[in-house]
Amino acid sequence: MRFTGKSIIVTGAGSGIGRATSRLFAAEGGRVIVADKTDGADETAELIAKDGGVAHAIRMDAGSEDEVVRTVALACEKFGGLDVIYANAGISGGIPGLFDCTVEMWQDILRVNLIGPFLAIKHAAPKIIERGKGAIVCTASVAGLRSGAGGPPYSASKAGVINLVQTAAQQLSGSNVRVNAICPGLIETGMTKRAYDYAREHGKEDKIGRLNPLRRGGEPEEIGQVALFLASDDASYVNGQAIVVDGGLSSSHPVTRQEFGKTAA
Numbered sequence: 259m260r261f262t263g264k265s266i267i268v269t270g271a272g273s274g275i276g277r278a279t280s281r282l283f284a285a286e287g288g289r290v291i292v293a294d295k296t297d298g299a300d301e302t303a304e305l306i307a308k309d310g311g312v313a314h315a316i317r318m319d320a321g322s323e324d325e326v327v328r329t330v331a332l333a334c335e336k337f338g339g340l341d342v343i344y345a346n347a348g349i350s351g352g353i354p355g356l357f358d359c360t361v362e363m364w365q366d367i368l369r370v371n372l373i374g375p376f377l378a379i380k381h382a383a384p385k386i387i388e389r390g391k392g393a394i395v396c397t398a399s400v401a402g403l404r405s406g407a408g409g410p411p412y413s414a415s416k417a418g419v420i421n422l423v424q425t426a427a428q429q430l431s432g433s434n435v436r437v438n439a440i441c442p443g444l445i446e447t448g449m450t451k452r453a454y455d456y457a458r459e460h461g462k463e464d465k466i467g468r469l470n471p472l473r474r475g476g477e478p479e480e481i482g483q484v485a486l487f488l489a490s491d492d493a494s495y496v497n498g499q500a501i502v503v504d505g506g507l508s509s510s511h512p513v514t515r516q517e518f519g520k521t522a523a
């Protein structure tokens with residue numbers, strides 16, 4: 259029960275990683291503002307209530323400054339302040355080639371995926387500081403580490419998030435507010451549903467996640483558990499970092515792997 263009595267905002271909480279993490283926060287005593295642009299936020303709040311937790315849903319756009327301000331104000335109104343924000347909302351925008359991208363595509367993706375976390379930090383941090391300490395967690399991606407795990411604007415937006423948490427941690431120096439990012443690998447969520455559905459429909463389920471040494475895709479809860487760690491006092495000396503949670507995908511250059519238990523030729 260690491261979050262008993264804590265006031266927590268999760269954006270993108272209507273599905274996937276955001277929903278799973280909201281439920282985990284609530285299960286550990288957190289009072290959660292579940293924020294999403296869709297009515298998935300209401301469903302998440304209902305699931306939490308059913309489990310005996312405390313949650314309040316808000317429909318909002320994580321890339322709109324007014325709506326982020328409104329969401330932070332709601333947390334303060336409902337729960338008397340703010341201790342944690344998990345800036346998780348994101349969109350993929352598909353996987354267009356660089357030369358097929360339009361300026362509008364870049365603007366749409368950067369607005370949600372990069373300006374969104376910036377706004378979350380900008381407006382949540384002052385409220386968290388009022389509590390004396392707290393944490394900010396953002397969802398980046400392995401796509402932000404190097405090319406090949408998303409479209410060009412998506413990858414650039416996530417690289418931006420990694421740098422943003424470094425800068426924010428520095429600029430919050432002395433405040434006792436830590437800022438970190440998580441870089442998930444392939445996780446089964448709304449964002450990856452088409453790929454999972456396609457693989458299953460074509461009998462290729464065993465190919466999902468084969469590129470990482472755990473040889474499987476991840477579950478949203480496996481990201482959620484890391485988000486809870488980073489948001490909790492367990493991570494009291496972790497600051498300005500991007501923690502990769504990808505089954506080991508990014509630990510190697512693309513080489514032919516030696517099978518476990520078999521001798522190299």
Ligand SMILES: NC(=O)c1ccc[n+]([C@@H]2O[C@H](COP(=O)([O-])OP(=O)(O)OC[C@H]3O[C@@H](n4cnc5c(N)ncnc54)[C@H](O)[C@@H]3O)[C@@H](O)[C@H]2O)c1
Pocket residue numbers: 269270271272273274275276293294295296298318319320321346347348349350370397398399400441442443444445446447448449450
């Ligand atoms: N699924 C993966 O493999 C994977 C890998 C790396 C990173 N991520 C990141 O994880 C985060 C969560 O995505 P997910 O995989 O759970 O996908 P998801 O589609 O299941 O969930 C994303 C949620 O964000 C919401 N959202 C989108 N735009 C929003 C906006 N402007 N304002 C408020 N809410 C908005 C959506 O409605 C949705 O409920 C994203 O930032 C994504 O980029 C996902």
